[in-house]
């Protein structure tokens with residue numbers, strides 16, 4: 617006997633953008649890449665070639681576009697994802713879970729003579745804002761739960777000093793020399809969890825959520841860059857932990873935060889053949905950026921479980 621353990625489907629890579637025009641001529645603009653997957657009483661499409669329960673992925677794509685036009689939450693990616701997810705589990709009796717992932721591309725308002733332009737934007741960074749929402753109705757349509765994660769991906773950073781790596785295991789496998797001064801470069805990938813109260817889980821309750829997702833996102837980006845720049849780093853591990861600690865201390869709405877930080881190596885070539893000193897950290901000025909391999913450091917920091925009284 618075999619058993620269909622997971623049956624989940626939807627549309628991925630739905631590219632959508634939206635202008636919101638204000639009466640004073642100011643425009644807002646967002647661009648998203650959306651993945652929307654549903655689960656529920658759909659297994660017979662897999663096991664019995666019966667499409668009766670299938671909301672076509674084409675209809676799911678249409679729903680994303682319709683919501684981009686009609687949702688009051690379209691400019692705010694976490695709320696937009698919650699709205700879409702709530703729609704699928706409330707509209708279709710047989711769907712019990714909806715996962716919505718959004719990647720937001722960066723369009724920042726252009727400043728002209730120090731003033732924000734009304735309708736012109738610039739891609740001023742390759743980093744992306746990410747949102748992952750799951751709306752779960754497996755315990756009933758009146759007992760919805762949600763998980764909501766925000767994040768950043770692809771935020772490239774580099775510092776030229778105040779990074780060291782010393783005191784690690786030294787054995788017969790070790791060739792790396794300890795350094796008290798090196799380049800530290802990474803591409804930040806971070807996700808953080810914002811718990812959503814079940815009582816806020818209906819489409820009509822969404823506007824009253826009272827969570828400033830954009831403020832939290834800004835705080836995470838600012839803290840990531842501030843700690844990266846100012847922490848006198850003993851290792852990628854230690855810098856990562858400092859970032860997590862500050863985000864959790866500054867944002868009471870965030871319950872945990874995870875970073876994945878590649879250590880993008882820059883190696884100082886030996887130029888002694890050319891009578892040039894370049895290998896000691898104090899002399900190293902020329903570096904070869906190394907595409908692969910890179911170190912890869914992961915840390916998830918949660919809040920201490922509350923002591924039981």
Ligand SMILES: O=c1[nH]c(=O)c2[nH]c(=O)[nH]c2[nH]1
Nearest residue numbers: 781792850851852853879911
């Ligand atoms: O910050 C670092 N952490 C490591 O675990 C490690 N390992 C290594 O070779 N270089 C580094 N750097």
